Amino acid sequence: xxxxxxxxxxxxxxxxPPFAVTTDLVILTVRPPSLExxxxxRAEEPFAGSWALPGGFVGPEQDLSDAAGATLTDKxxxxxxxxxxxxxxxxGSPARDPRMRVVSVAYLAMVANPPPAAAGRDAAAAExxxxxxxxxxxxxxxxxxxxxxxxxxxxxxxxYTTLATSFCAPEFTMAELRTVYETVWGIALDPPNxxxxxxxxxxxxxxxxxxxxxxxxxxxxxxxxxPATTLTPPLAR
Amino acid sequence: xxxxxxxxxxxxxxxxPPFAVTTDLVILTVRPPSLExxxxxRAEEPFAGSWALPGGFVGPEQDLSDAAGATLTDKxxxxxxxxxxxxxxxxGSPARDPRMRVVSVAYLAMVANPPPAAAGRDAAAAExxxxxxxxxxxxxxxxxxxxxxxxxxxxxxxxYTTLATSFCAPEFTMAELRTVYETVWGIALDPPNxxxxxxxxxxxxxxxxxxxxxxxxxxxxxxxxxPATTLTPPLAR
DNA sequence: GAAATAGTGTCTTTGAGACAATATATG
DNA sequence: CATATATTGTCTCAAAGACACTATTTC
Numbered sequence: 001x002x003x004x005x006x007x008x009x010x011x012x013x014x015x016x017p018p019f020a021v022t023t024d025l026v027i028l029t030v031r032p033p034s035l036e037x038x039x040x041x042r043a044e045e046p047f048a049g050s051w052a053l054p055g056g057f058v059g060p061e062q063d064l065s066d067a068a069g070a071t072l073t074d075k076x077x078x079x080x081x082x083x084x085x086x087x088x089x090x091x092g093s094p095a096r097d098p099r100m101r102v103v104s105v106a107y108l109a110m111v112a113n114p115p116p117a118a119a120g121r122d123a124a125a126a127e128x129x130x131x132x133x134x135x136x137x138x139x140x141x142x143x144x145x146x147x148x149x150x151x152x153x154x155x156x157x158x159x160y161t162t163l164a165t166s167f168c169a170p171e172f173t174m175a176e177l178r179t180v181y182e183t184v185w186g187i188a189l190d191p192p193n194x195x196x197x198x199x200x201x202x203x204x205x206x207x208x209x210x211x212x213x214x215x216x217x218x219x220x221x222x223x224x225x226x227p228a229t230t231l232t233p234p235l236a237r
Numbered sequence: 238x239x240x241x242x243x244x245x246x247x248x249x250x251x252x253x254p255p256f257a258v259t260t261d262l263v264i265l266t267v268r269p270p271s272l273e274x275x276x277x278x279r280a281e282e283p284f285a286g287s288w289a290l291p292g293g294f295v296g297p298e299q300d301l302s303d304a305a306g307a308t309l310t311d312k313x314x315x316x317x318x319x320x321x322x323x324x325x326x327x328x329g330s331p332a333r334d335p336r337m338r339v340v341s342v343a344y345l346a347m348v349a350n351p352p353p354a355a356a357g358r359d360a361a362a363a364e365x366x367x368x369x370x371x372x373x374x375x376x377x378x379x380x381x382x383x384x385x386x387x388x389x390x391x392x393x394x395x396x397y398t399t400l401a402t403s404f405c406a407p408e409f410t411m412a413e414l415r416t417v418y419e420t421v422w423g424i425a426l427d428p429p430n431x432x433x434x435x436x437x438x439x440x441x442x443x444x445x446x447x448x449x450x451x452x453x454x455x456x457x458x459x460x461x462x463x464p465a466t467t468l469t470p471p472l473a474r
Numbered sequence: 475g476a477a478a479t480a481g482t483g484t485c486t487t488t489g490a491g492a493c494a495a496t497a498t499a500t501g
Numbered sequence: 502c503a504t505a506t507a508t509t510g511t512c513t514c515a516a517a518g519a520c521a522c523t524a525t526t527t528c
Contacts, residue, residue, distance in 0.1 A: 018255030018256070019255070019256045019257070019258045019295075019340075020256070021256045021258070021329070021340050058256075058329070058340075060331075060338065061331045062331065063329065063330055063331060064327065064329040064330075064340070087326055087327065089324060090301065090324065090327040090342050092258065092295070092300065092301040092342065093300055093301075094297075094298045094299065094300060101297065103256075103258050103301070103340065103342075105327050105329065105340075173507090174507080174508090175506080175507080190490095190491065190492075190493085191506090191507075191508085192491095192492090192493080192507090192508070192509075192510090193490070193491060193492085195507080195508065195509085196508095196509085197489090197490085200489090213499085214499070214500085214505080214506060214507085215500085215505090215506095216499075216500060216501090216504075216505045216506065217498075217499055217500075217504080217505040217506025217507065218497060218498040218499045218500095218505080218506055218507045218508080219498075219499060219506090219507080220506080220507060220508090221507085221508090233488090233489070233490095236490070236491095410480090411480080411481085412479080412480080427517095427518065427519075427520085428479090428480080428481085429480095429481070429482075429483090429518095429519095429520080430517070430518060430519085432480080432481065432482090433481095433482085434516090434517085437516090450526085451478080451479060451480085451526070451527090452478090452479090452527085453477075453478045453479060453526075453527060453528085454477080454478040454479025454480065454525075454526055454527075455478080455479055455480045455481080455524060455525035455526050456479090456480080456525070456526065457479080457480060457481090458480085458481090470515090470516070470517095473517070473518095
């Protein structure tokens with residue numbers, strides 16, 4: 001198939017050869033004791049059989065964030081308004097795709113309790129994998145770099161934003177919220193101090209008035225995400 | 238001029254029509270009492286006569302950061318190794334360029350004591366303008382959004398990185414470094430506390446052993462940037 | 475010496491962290 | 502009641518902020 005594109009005036013094609021633009025997503029979820037990322041097994045070349053981040057081409061009239069959002073809902077089955085989605089960084093090394101110039105705008109998504117992953121049209125399989133496993137795998141393209149950027153962004157943002165709640169169900173206990181931090185950061189936090197810090201951060205969480213029964217021990221009060229988006233002072237790692 | 242591009246297999250052109258990829262730069266410098274940004278006056282359509290951020294097309298085999306670096310040295314006359322340059326965000330709304338689909342990867346640069354701006358090939362003029370003035374101007378494309386993102390990134394990064402030194406000459410006084418913060422943040426800082434905080438942050442600055450004569454008052458010791466890149470704990474705004 | 479700017483000392487307040495103590499559930 | 506988990510209390514320490522004070526220069 002042949003595509004003819006005519007340029008003139010200031011827009012000389014020598015100045016801007018056709019680029020393909022894609023989005024790739026680092027979709028994270030917390031499944032204690034692991035931070036997990038959604039990977040797909042590529043069905044076609046290049047890197048057929050390799051694990052990769054889910055992604056896709058940006059349509060001619062499609063906004064970048066819409067393309068990312070479509071991939072997110074398609075791959076996870078999660079509605080956009082329950083997930084956090086933000087632009088991460090753009091990867092455009094000339095050599096990153098062996099066949100042609102592809103610039104990829106990476107997005108970071110944080111989701112809670114996703115349904116099991118299902119293979120799509122272009123993927124042989126889709127699977128939630130612990131980030132530690134994904135790091136040990138040879139990912140397609142430069143997706144190892146993208147994954148690192150996404151994980152580091154998520155780790156950093158837990159410090160100074162309320163985004164940890166996007167890894168939680170709509171209603172959660174203080175221990176569940178704390179476990180999000182412990183899982184993403186890979187460290188143990190002091191439960192009493194964490195409890196006080198969260199309640200002392202105005203707008204971080206709101207009490208529901210309900211309690212959640214524990215397998216053992218005193219029932220925990222439940223909370224929902226509050227209106228605040230930033231934590232000042234931050235929650236130290 | 239006609240460009241023929243052949244696609245097949247997974248790379249169906251219907252999935253990825255030709256995009257142009259550009260870089261746009263938010264190049265900031267501190268000239269007390271103003272934080273200033275380099276703007277160019279567009280010589281050609283669209284937005285001929287409007288002020289815009291400097292930028293350019295990414296070459297077929299050119300890395301994104303190389304394209305940004307080339308624009309930086311071209312427009313400011315500053316060597317890359319003396320400036321800070323980082324990727325900011327990518328802007329790709331289908332409507333952002335009236336003629337065709339252009340995805341712009343924005344970069345943020347911080348420079349010290351730039352020479353006067355000079356018009357280039359594609360610009361009628363180039364000028365350092367206070368950010369407050371630039372905000373009051375109607376900028377070309379979506380450059381108002383890009384500028385906001387750049388300024389906010391710079392303001393935030395002064396808190397938890399040592400990047401304020403990239404706004405300073407190689408050798409600077411504590412008052413000069415403090416003035417960088419005061420100019421970017423638009424607030425006054427307490428000189429004694431600032432002094433202690435900076436010296437207490439290991440690797441932020443290193444003494445040169447020299448002093449700088451003041452117009453009035455006691456000469457100030459001078460410092461150079463140290464090896465540290467992050468400030469923990471941060472310098473509160 | 476007066477004025478200006480650089481730099482030090484000290485006190486108060488805030489918040490993080492360690493950890494004891496109390497509360498409320500299950501078996 | 503023993504045990505487990507949630508929640509509150511208390512003490513200590515580090516750092517931020519206010520601001521008095523000292524140091525060193527020019528005029």
